[in-house]
Amino acid sequence: MSRLLIIGPPGAGKGTQAVKISERLEIVAISTGDIFRANVKGGTPLGVEAKKYIDAGNFVPDSVTNNMVEDRLAQEDVANGFLLDGYPRTSAQVDALDAMLKAQNVELDAVLQLTADDDELVARLLKRAEIEGRADDTEEVIRHRLSLYNEETRIVVERYEERGIVRKVDGLGAIDEVTERVLAALNVSA
Numbered sequence: 591m592s593r594l595l596i597i598g599p600p601g602a603g604k605g606t607q608a609v610k611i612s613e614r615l616e617i618v619a620i621s622t623g624d625i626f627r628a629n630v631k632g633g634t635p636l637g638v639e640a641k642k643y644i645d646a647g648n649f650v651p652d653s654v655t656n657n658m659v660e661d662r663l664a665q666e667d668v669a670n671g672f673l674l675d676g677y678p679r680t681s682a683q684v685d686a687l688d689a690m691l692k693a694q695n696v697e698l699d700a701v702l703q704l705t706a707d708d709d710e711l712v713a714r715l716l717k718r719a720e721i722e723g724r725a726d727d728t729e730e731v732i733r734h735r736l737s738l739y740n741e742e743t744r745i746v747v748e749r750y751e752e753r754g755i756v757r758k759v760d761g762l763g764a765i766d767e768v769t770e771r772v773l774a775a776l777n778v779s780a
């Protein structure tokens with residue numbers, strides 16, 4: 591289990607779980623959302639471009655996102671494996687990732703799908719907004735991100751389901767409980 595994706599709606603706890611799982615498996619956690627936010631904060635050209643989309647809750651264009659992930663996956667610390675969080679989010683991104691992995695002669699081991707219902711997600715994100723003050727955590731933008739997830743990202747899960755590599759995990763409950771469920775779903779001891 592060294593090349594993994596974690597997929598789930600905004601607020602499902604992907605980032606939190608990604609860090610815990612990657613520590614347990616000794617692989618790098620790569621979050622496209624975090625990379626974008628770091629670039630926005632640093633005022634890089636990528637950040638300036640991405641900010642327009644992120645603040646409105648829209649996806650950054652595939653071409654921009656794919657190039658960024660390709661660069662990240664070429665770095666040395668990825669050699670032991672990776673857990674990608676927040677990518678791929680569209681069918682075109684699935685194709686792009688397939689091509690990147692093929693070029694490296696590697697394959698995905700599993701796709702973790704974290705589930706949670708929309709009301710719980712909105713409540714969690716509004717709470718996060720109070721704590722972290724993310725510009726895209728207003729109720730209107732949250733609802734938009736959720737509907738984009740339901741419209742666009744469902745197909746991503748379906749494409750990996752066809753390959754038989756999706757492990758579905760209930761994201762409701764205490765953080766450690768969810769981590770245990772995830773590790774069990776991967777057949778990895780806690």
Ligand code: ADP
Pocket residue numbers: 599600601622623624626643644645647648649650651652655675676677678679683726735
């Ligand atoms: P969320 O909690 O909504 O899942 P993330 O932190 O993963 O948030 O991402 C925040 C924002 O960064 C997204 O709403 C989107 O604008 C941008 N983003 C992140 N990953 C991608 C991606 N794979 N493709 C396009 N845009 C992305």
